[in-house]
Amino acid sequence: MLDNKLILGSEEWCSFPELGIPTIKARVDSGAKTSALHAINISPFIKEGEHWVKFDINPIQNNVKTIIHCQAPLIDKRVVKSSSGFREQRFVIQTQLQLGESNWTIEMTLTNRDSMGFRMLLGREAMSGRAMVDPEKKYLLGDNSTDKLKDLYPDVLKERSGLKIGLLASNPELYSNKRIMEAGERRGHEMQFLNIKECYMKLDADTPEIHYRGGKVLNELDAVIPRIRPNITFYGCALTRQFEALKIFCLNSSSAITQSRDKLYSLQLLLNNGIDIPTTGFANSPLDTDDLIKMVGGTPLIVKLLEGTQGKGVVLAETKKAAESVINAFKSLNANILVQEFIKEANGKDLRLFVIDGKVVATIQREALAGEFRANIHLGGTASVIKPTREEKIIAVKAAKAMGLKVAGVDIIRSSKGPLLLEVNSSPGLEGIEGATNKDIAGEMIKAIEKNFKVK
Template sequence: MAVSNLGIIGSEEWCVFKDLGVPAIKARVDSGAKTSSIQATNIKVYSKGAEEWVKFDINPLQENRSITIECDAKLVDRRMVKSSSGISEERLVIKTAVTLGDGVFEIELTLANRDTMEFRMLLGREAINQRFMVNSAENYLIQNFTKEEIDEKYKAYFKEKTGLKIALLASNPKLYSNKRIIEAAEARGHEIVFLNVEQAYMKLDAKSPEMRYRGGAILNDFDAVIPRIKPAVTFYGCALIRQFDFLGAYCQNSAEAITQSRDKLFASQLFSKNDIQIPITGFAKSPMDTKDLIRMVNGAPLIIKLLESTQGKGVVLAETNKAAESVINAFKSVQTNILVQEFIKEANGQDIRCFVVNGKVVASMQRQAQKGEFRANIHQGGKASVVKITLEEKKLAIKAAKALRLAVAGVDIIRSNKGPLLLEVNSSPGLEGIENATGKDIANSMIVAIENKLKFSSSTVK
């Protein structure tokens, strides 16, 4: 086809899929990718006569999972596709008509989990070949929609806000976890407000206690509070949670539970008291006891852990007894409290994160440490993957969360020759790694748990 007959397309365009029931979805135009792909979850293949078909859900709007469109299409292929991270995976392929401006033509789409990508759709070169040339410096050359037009197109999918009033008490509204919780609450018709921990304050008074926010706004009418308190503001954050509790709001994790989970020594003592298996752990104050402390945990290699450590920071592997003695005494010399713990060599840098909500494990992932690292941590470059946990591991995770009285907890378990061992419990577990690894909507589980706790129905809304 002559170049003069080709249309000009921008690096971003709005696509319409009438057969799938998608009124508009923003696509990244990528001539470097052969096949087009679209964000899809809950993918299920089924038979229709002699043909294979596939059901799947699309969340068509960026940064908004509150709108879900259920789709159905004939399966035309299964194809190995290499992702942007270099990992090959099998993807299902469908064929459907796409509308771009005045043009309508069929394209192949691979169904992919694009939740971590900026765009819900990628338009590859097979779709645009002999139809368009790409002007990468421009966007929406074929068609564009205003926010008002998009709102109108998706009007039927927006739910009326007749639900609970929920406060998300945290520090950064841009974090994945916080954005997901807000999306999930809004998707279920609740009003949710982000409150920065450090901008909230309280009035202590027997007759008229109050919670206030910067500027003087009174915060006394919340049905529930979801606390996601970073370690640096644990003391102040827990004070705010107690005040919300005094005012009658349900706090998904209590101040007491969060405080216990952040005190690694006290938490370890609670685990031992409740017959929860942990790696052999030692604690001592005097340098005179260091040698016996090392022997007590079966010697080097061993783990030295700051009591206030989080997300793998402040955790050291000492490979020899001499090195362990030097590190332990160095910490003690500056009055820093540490735990000494046996090293589980057979775990091979792997651990399991179980996400517990109201006494149920709603998702589990396995984390693998980077080469040369001893601790599995996705915050420091480790890799996460879905894992099927055993009944024993599930019971351990639930029991650990219950011991700390946490309604929401990230429970870290390690597999050893002695069976599963509890590493630690996080009272503000992140959602990004485990949602991406498992495809589970954990934020929704958290909101449903609040509804169940408050026996929510439209008649109970304040």
Template sequence: MPSEQYRDKIIVGSEEWVQLPHLGMPAVKARVDSGAKTSALHAFNIQPFRRAEQPWVSFEVHPLQGNRTVAVRCEAQVIDRRVVRSSSGSSEQRYVIRSPMRLGDQVWEIELTLTNRDSMGYRMLLGREAMTGRVLVDPAEHMLLGRIRDTELHDMYGVVKSSPTGLKIALLASNPELYSNQRLIEAGEERGHEMSFLSIKDCYIKLDDENPEVHYRGGHILRELDAIIPRIRPSVTFYGCALTRQFESMGVYVQNTAAAISQSRDKLFSLQLLIKSGLDIPVTGFANSPMDTKELIEMVGGAPLIVKLLEGAQGRGVVLAETKKAAESVINAFKAVKANLLVQEFIKEAGGKDLRLFVIDGKVVASIQRAAAPGEFRANVHQGGTATVIKPTPEERRLAVKAAKAMGLAVAGVDIIRSKSGPLLLEVNSSPGLEGIERATEKDIAGMMIAAIEKQVKRTV
């Protein structure tokens, strides 16, 4: 028999539907997390203002996960601004509001912090402060208070299903769950296009000079596509580029060509192309024999220096060697396993920071500065670093545009480091991630990529 103190409490599972009636949301799926102190609500376009001399905030919410076409605009009084540490360990200062919440048949007021949760599995997090004294959690269960069908959600939010009337665009990639891939599918659908995801490993090709084809699992022949967005991970570059070339031979527009992707993925070749185009890079050395190690180190100005595996990506396979002895050890260890590597001068004045400039069709559309976590160095900005909006100089913009052009890329993430001699090119990425730059700049980069396809395909029709 449960004791009296538990009889009036609501029993919930690990996820439940809640209502936020004063914010205009009849249903939001919430992750119930007693390990989190505060509750959080997905919000974007957050704008502070004053009303009757009091701080207020306006914001928009996509209340349905995986659906960016439904947006609810809200206003609420700000009761606090506080620093909240996420589960990943990063800290963020957030606005805090109060709002009534209905859970089951009970309504009470809770505090909510506002943050962009586009990359999270739930639009709302229900923390323990909001549940104390009212709720018991059974983490092994979910939706104990009832389920809501998609048709009911569509009725609640006035969603009208319409048939796509635009282009047929396919995303050629490996993981449909990645933020960047989901955003591109959503952005295309928002603009009225028929979007599909093609898993690289499930495609195969027919080589025929008269009738080249790409087949998909189950024998389905891919026909009548207007455009392909290749998002090829490094481990499948060879096969992904073979598929991309096949679509090109079929007359399908591809946003980045196979040739451009291939040469951008070859770190040594890409640096040679950049130099050939008259663009500045850090002093870099390359050698095959361990006998050349000492000369290689001196070639780039000695230690400290950076050692990069040619096959590495996203900051992996990159080592900072702070002393000459450490550099010799790292280089010889890599060469012992027959790994190809580059040795590059270390730009101390950069302070563990670099710039990512996002280029679409010869124009810089967004830029951020990425800083490595404390105690890390610049290569690790890809892994746990922070991103902030920054305004690049005209010289940095020109450098990024020229670098993308040198690689032949219509869409590119260009990495630049600031040195005392001016900006230097580090790398040109043919499948730049969207999450960090979209969240930092609050720009619809995915929508810009789709708009660029629209212009190119209409030009060729």
């Protein structure tokens, strides 16, 4: 003690008796103002006329089998800027913190911290007047051995006869892929990460096979979740077709992924299904440039490479001269392009509606950073929770169905003409939408597979 203050290391074990959390590792950070607790499946409710919130927590990092169901009085909702730059609205609770032999009441925000190194962040507001930090030390109040953790956290999930599910992707460290693997394991399934480039196939009328590095045969899988990067669409979809030929359930089919990646064909499909899009032109000759610009209402307009991926090859042309220059430059490279009207009233914002198995499970509004233009895909900026209109939900579900996708990220822009559909993504990322909404999107994807097998 120093002046009756508790001395903490940069990492400490603490507990929350009122939440039923016997111990959790915390990052002690005096540079952070607010404390934050990892939480998923967050849901507000009314209890005896008061506002409460219930949530689940996996208190041990990298352990998704141990889960605690918590509830606490809700004292506030605040917009907080996360370390990844997203502004998200978080629920705030007040509960008792215990550190060693000391305890006091603190405020904490609830947020999904799966991508962080600690399930708990202890900020300076919670320590003010009570504790000091020695950043060179750790666990000054005691460390918890593995055996002690096992005593405190017996596995509360019952073992089940699960499915064998393969995640067909490229990077096992990507947030989305880690979350899907964790969600499947948490629900009792045997998960296997399958690197697309390390899979190869045997085409044979009698004994078709898919092999993985070292010669392991993958024919015994129950289901596959394809998450295929745009630059490897051809081979990834070939593998997905092979899994389908082996009667292995694929959450998104190869044909659905293929047509969603063809920008022109996908827009034609959407129009044929009565879904409005921004006015779009397509041509294959530089001689048509002037009329092509007039066709979409003049400048400003957006020029897109037809084969562009993840926001690349998308240019905003604000003047006719700039538009002609960009279009002709692309044409000189024999590149196929789309020219699309620019929706000024959207003001750099669009909606991402996440559709799973015919239902919108989460929605966020995305806004580009000041001075940045990201057209249809936001690779940065901020994300916030927003309630979509009934019409926007109908459009999103209809678009996913038109593409044949069970899982889709549907991007919509609000215009003076009503909602317009920009793009349908067959491998939508989870980090932004889970972080902003605190919803277990990965778990919903696993449930969609279970529904196909009637697993409860």
